[in-house]
Amino acid sequence: MQEDRGMKKWRAFVTMPEQYIGLQNLINKQLEISKSHLTEEQMEQINYILLEALHTLKTVHITYYKNGGHITKTGVIEFVDSSKDVFIFVNEVEEERSKVRLSDLIDVSFI
Template identity: 30%
Template sequence: MIKDRGKIKWGAAFMLPEMVASHNKVDWDYKKVEKSILDEHLLEEINQSICSAMEYNQDLVFTLYENGEFQLLTGKVHYIDQIRYELRILDKFNEIHKVRLSDIVKVILNCDGK
């Protein structure tokens, strides 16, 4: 007796590209999160961490909110642009990243040794 999966094995072959795209979009939207609102105390801690790290030339780990997700960026604060409200962060590959102050959610001191 031959055991066959029947119609199940052909199910994925007949999916339309539009169906796949809409399924991926729904899955992408489901994974998005809302940005939390920072209170004054947390903003002051972020400010103190940035100022201290600039003074002692230390690496920081930034948690950034971009397009519904959180991303990590590690580096040293190279410059604070007070007109555009952004930081310029120099990472370990000597690349400069421009980060808006409104995108920063959390800042901690990098304790990896370097």
Template identity: 40%
Template sequence: MEYNGFPTIRGRGMVKWNPFASMPEQYEEIHRMFEEQYKVPKPFLTQDTMERIERALMQSLHEEKEIFIS
């Protein structure tokens, strides 16, 4: 896996936690903690920003042009 030409660092993931997941309850909790760690918060958009994005999407739809929203 590469990002901007540089390889990204990947850890062992769940492999290192497998010995601790001997009971189903432990496994579920470890899995939940793992998912929580990688959650990305949703961005906060103001009403003005949402309207600008909607206008850009509608214009793109009508003109059949590709747009980039960041």
């Protein structure tokens, strides 16, 4: 009776970890998303929502660009400084404070 070797025949490639690291890096590069460019109208809308959320302490959904991907979080805007292109966002569930660049913002909306 003949027995199938299964995955044993591919064991020789396990000795080349550099190949797997290189392939994983290529796959990660292909999965990256390019940064979205907003129109003037979208930037004005985001600015309006940020200011209202800052003054009323309303909870908002924020989507921003970071390391080749889009990240969405929910929380409260604590501080906005347009001259330094930064705002501070507090995620109440995870009790985390995040410093995000205004130029990385993609979308802001009220819950």
